[in-house]
Amino acid sequence: MKNSRYHFTLVVLLCTFFLGCQKSPAPSPPVVPPVIPPAKLSIVTTDSVTNITYNTAAVYSNITNDGGTPITARGICWSTITNPTTGDKKTLDGSGVGVYESNITELHDTTSYYVRSYSTNSVGTAYGTQTSFTTGIIPNILSQWMLSNLDVVTYQNGDSIPKVTDTTAWKNLTTGAWCYYNNDSTHGALYGKLYNWYAVNDPRGLAPKGWHIPTKQEWSNVVLYLGGDMVAGGKLKTTDLWLIPNTGATNETGFNGRPAGYRTESGYFTFLEQFTFWWTAKEHDSTTAVERSLGYNYPDSYMYFYDKRDGMSVRCVRN
The missing domain is CATH 2.60.40.10 (Immunoglobulins)
Structure with a gap:
């Protein structure tokens, strides 16, 4: 029994010795964050x-x-x-x-x-x-435009455009037609013919071959080229034929805008020597279309919409 206690004690001492002699685990290395360079200008x-x-x-x-x-x-x-x-x-x-x-x-x-x-x-x-x-030089946009009002009596395919002088007949039109101002052919030499918008929009082509009816945007480009709505009209108007004061008129463009007046949807004539109106190819709605106009008492060039039965002047642009 004495020997057993001796052996047990010896075993305990030996275990204690060996356990005490074991090395402690090495500490983990410190975590070093990556070096991020400071941001710079691009x-x-x-x-x-x-x-x-x-x-x-x-x-x-x-x-x-x-x-x-x-x-x-x-x-x-x-x-x-x-x-x-x-x-x-x-x-x-x-x-x-x-x-x-x-x-x-x-x-x-x-x-x-x-x-x-x-x-x-x-x-x-x-x-x-x-x-x-x-930047370059502004191209002369007007070099591509007719410098007088259209004066044709046939469509591009050769079909005749009806000449309508009667007031009631004009009022009831839903197809293309033309007339002289006040039905007087002597006005033709100065002002050309007046056409309703049905003629302008006819698929047979009102403009002669190689030409087309100007779009709303093409008219706007001319006005922009000339300095904007508030001054473009004067640069497009002739210095004669208009009533006084013919505000701002210089005709410096050579466009020869003359006061051709127009024929109303009811068939009556008005505004000769006071205003001129040119159709665009732009339809506004089922009964009206867009035009560009000049007046004797302002230098502006206005754009508005009128009844398709109205008789107005037409200018064309090269294709």
């Missing part, structure tokens, strides 16, 4: 300016580095003064890196512009190298 280049017209241009740019943070805005900025910024006129062309295209509109003709690409991230806005370009 890198953007202004590559090229192309497709330059008298009032538009296209610019290609390239963001080659986002600076370590997402691009939130990009585009170009431009001015007639050097080093334009986003405080000047600019485009907004999405986000992200890579090549992108920007389009500039509403420029002035024969004018030099400075342009820079820009890109914005969380750090700020970076700019590309400045470049410049010069």
